[in-house]
Amino acid sequence: MHEFKYKKNKFYCENVPLELLAEEFKTPLYVYSHKTLVDHFRKIKLAFSEFKPLICYSVKSNANLNILRILIREGAGLDVVSGGELYKALKAQVKPSKIVFASVGKTDEEIREALKADILFFNVESVPELENINRIAKKFKKKANVAIRVNPDVDAKTHEYITTSKKENKFGIDLKVAKEIFSSTDKYEYLNLNGIHLHIGSQITTAKPYKDALKKIITFIKANKIRLDYINLGGGLGIIYDDEKPQTAESFAKAIAPLLRKIKARLILEPGRFIVGNSGALVAKVLYVKDAPTKTFVITDTAMNDLMRPALYKAFHAIVLLEKSKSYFKKLVDIVGPVCETGDFLGKSRKFHKVKSGGFLVVLGAGAYGFSMSSNYNARPRAAEVLVKGNKYYLIRKRETYQDLIATDVKVKGI
Numbered sequence: 001m002h003e004f005k006y007k008k009n010k011f012y013c014e015n016v017p018l019e020l021l022a023e024e025f026k027t028p029l030y031v032y033s034h035k036t037l038v039d040h041f042r043k044i045k046l047a048f049s050e051f052k053p054l055i056c057y058s059v060k061s062n063a064n065l066n067i068l069r070i071l072i073r074e075g076a077g078l079d080v081v082s083g084g085e086l087y088k089a090l091k092a093q094v095k096p097s098k099i100v101f102a103s104v105g106k107t108d109e110e111i112r113e114a115l116k117a118d119i120l121f122f123n124v125e126s127v128p129e130l131e132n133i134n135r136i137a138k139k140f141k142k143k144a145n146v147a148i149r150v151n152p153d154v155d156a157k158t159h160e161y162i163t164t165s166k167k168e169n170k171f172g173i174d175l176k177v178a179k180e181i182f183s184s185t186d187k188y189e190y191l192n193l194n195g196i197h198l199h200i201g202s203q204i205t206t207a208k209p210y211k212d213a214l215k216k217i218i219t220f221i222k223a224n225k226i227r228l229d230y231i232n233l234g235g236g237l238g239i240i241y242d243d244e245k246p247q248t249a250e251s252f253a254k255a256i257a258p259l260l261r262k263i264k265a266r267l268i269l270e271p272g273r274f275i276v277g278n279s280g281a282l283v284a285k286v287l288y289v290k291d292a293p294t295k296t297f298v299i300t301d302t303a304m305n306d307l308m309r310p311a312l313y314k315a316f317h318a319i320v321l322l323e324k325s326k327s328y329f330k331k332l333v334d335i336v337g338p339v340c341e342t343g344d345f346l347g348k349s350r351k352f353h354k355v356k357s358g359g360f361l362v363v364l365g366a367g368a369y370g371f372s373m374s375s376n377y378n379a380r381p382r383a384a385e386v387l388v389k390g391n392k393y394y395l396i397r398k399r400e401t402y403q404d405l406i407a408t409d410v411k412v413k414g415i
């Protein structure tokens with residue numbers, strides 16, 4: 001459920017017609033629904049309430065400070081994967097004791113920053129990284145909490161680029177090496193090896209791979225008599241983009257609860273997409289409609305640099321007009337941007353409602369990995385972001401300007 005829908009002929013976010021926002025803030029424009037965001041956070045919280053989990057929202061999915069603040073106010077912790085995300089997390093004023101830090105390659109500087117901030121724990125993905133955190137923590141005369149990210153070798157049955165727990169993936173530590181680590185904890189004097197982390201992939205629609213992974217972990221914990229303070233299940237819950245039938249948070253929790261009860265440790269979850277995915281949409285303006293021999297091209301001012309998912313994963317996003325129209329184009333339609341790449345499309349081969357130059361359309365399900373993966377490719381300033389709450393709306397990120405595009409280029413004399 002989300003708060004983007006037609007009321008009569010106009011498309012709304014909560015009680016605000018998107019056309020009004022497109023006129024006022026121009027396009028491309030990201031629009032978020034406060035209600036959808038908070039509702040989804042609460043759904044997970046409620047579904048897992050038996051376990052009183054710490055829900056660390058995955059900052060990478062959408063890192064706008066206002067989104068972070070809203071979720072922090074709801075009780076969220078944050079999952080960060082870089083010094084930049086840690087910086088933003090602290091700026092959003094989350095308690096450091098609610099931050100977890102993942103990433104296969106943390107730099108010394110990032111490790112120092114996290115130790116200085118006193119985060120809850122690191123999710124660690126290799127032996128050399130363990131040794132490095134141990135070495136740096138020694139300098140701080142601090143013991144760092146560490147969850148070992150294991151790679152349980154399960155197939156999450158999702159897009160190959162967002163599958164993370166097969167043995168050929170770069171993520172995590174296989175169980176054999178993890179066993180050696182847990183049996184040589186005294187080697188790591190400045191680490192509390194007190195957690196296990198799993199993140200098996202993203203946009204996962206069934207509980208099965210989680211159950212498979214958890215069973216392996218439980219066997220592993222029992223066989224090696226491991227005592228844990230934290231079990232971090234990562235993120236990955238899928239949402240509806242097209243005709244997927246993902247599990248609800250409730251059915252997901254129900255399915256894995258019997259396994260979770262066997263692990264005596266605080267539950268951590270790291271959802272991103274589930275919370276913010278359907279809370280955001282991307283509004284575009286139609287520049288031209290081009291009738292070509294085999295197709296019609298609806299050319300918009302919004303492109304792959306604004307929303308990369310279709311180009312990168314051939315991801316499907318529903319696209320609708322802000323003003324309902326009854327008739328359809330005769331040919332199949334590609335909705336494309338102006339960027340100089342054949343892969344620059346928002347939607348492909350769609351049966352699409354007739355629209356004219358100057359009309360607006362909106363790409364749904366763009367809240368997660370939309371703005372956060374956007375870029376300045378083709379020297380296009382990045383989009384503005386607006387948050388809607390009831391019948392009020394707030395600019396939460398200004399549109400970039402041409403000056404922003406050159407702000408960090410260094411002008412060197414004599415070359």
Ligand code: LLP
Nearest residue numbers: 058102199202203235236270271272273369
């Ligand atoms: N925890 C870790 C360690 C992760 O790597 C991720 C996402 C999450 C949590 C949150 O996963 P979520 O609940 O959002 O599925 N750009 C891709 C998704 C990449 C996910 C990367 N890791 C996309 O647009 O589909």
